[in-house]
Amino acid sequence: MEQSAPGRPPATEEELAFVEEAAISLERQGLFRMAGRVLAWLLICDPVEQTAGDLVEVLRASKGSVSAATRFLVPSGMVEKISRPGERRDYYRIKEGxxxxxxxxxxxxxxxxxxxxxxxxxxxxxxxxxxxxxxxxxxxxxxxxxxxxxxxxxxxxxxxxxxxxxxx
Structure with missing residues (x-):
């Protein structure tokens, strides 16, 4: 599993509660719950760009469920996947606007x-x-x-x- 950036504090219980509430709300609107969790976390995370490993760790989720969520969110246009020169990892962030x-x-x-x-x-x-x-x-x-x-x-x-x- 990829580790989050050194020194990055873990999500607080209050942040995780927000993520879950938002995911439930998004689920009511037709999004599956893990996609809602990923979207909600990307709305409040710091830094704004997160790796799949970061998402797995903070959301306490499986690689498969995070992968399914990002495979849905990227083509939907809500989230964009970016790469950085010299790095093999992809990063995800809320698409601007x-x-x-x-x-x-x-x-x-x-x-x-x-x-x-x-x-x-x-x-x-x-x-x-x-x-x-x-x-x-x-x-x-x-x-x-x-x-x-x-x-x-x-x-x-x-x-x-x-x-x-x-x-x-």
Whole structure:
């Protein structure tokens, strides 16, 4: 097992509790728990770049489970894998600016939900209102999101610009 950098203090119980809480929350959103743990640790770790060995050690996890988590998180775009010249180990870190990018990519699907629910409503046009209600509710919600998200993104970008981050 790779050892963490000499002199690096181990994670505190409070940090590990945060990691577990965050992992459970992310699991509720569809991420598997170990991917959530890796993501949560990468959000708070110091240094910001961690080796697989570091992750195994701090998360008290198997190499296989950390490997599965990083193999999921890297292609998802949330985490990036980097190498350093002269070193054989890879390092993992949260991809800079990932959260707005991920949210925007999810928001791009809203219009497709509107389109498909419109198709369903056309199919059910002669059906009783009660039968169409669930589909109508979904349609109305995603139509609202598709209309409001550009306004929300504009506001986010303006607020970030005002803070001087320049990130969107």
């Amino acid at each position: 990932v959260w707005p990018v991920l949210a925007k990519s999810q928001a791009e699907h809203y219009q497709s939900f509107v389109d498909i629910t419109e198709q369903g409503l056309r199919i059910l046009r002669d059906a009783p209102a009660q039968r169409k209600e669930r589909l109508r509710t979904m349609h109305d919600f995603y139509a609202w999101l598709a209309k409001e998200m550009p306004v929300l993104w504009k506001r986010w970008e303006e607020e970030q610009g005002a803070r001087g981050t320049g990130r969107s």
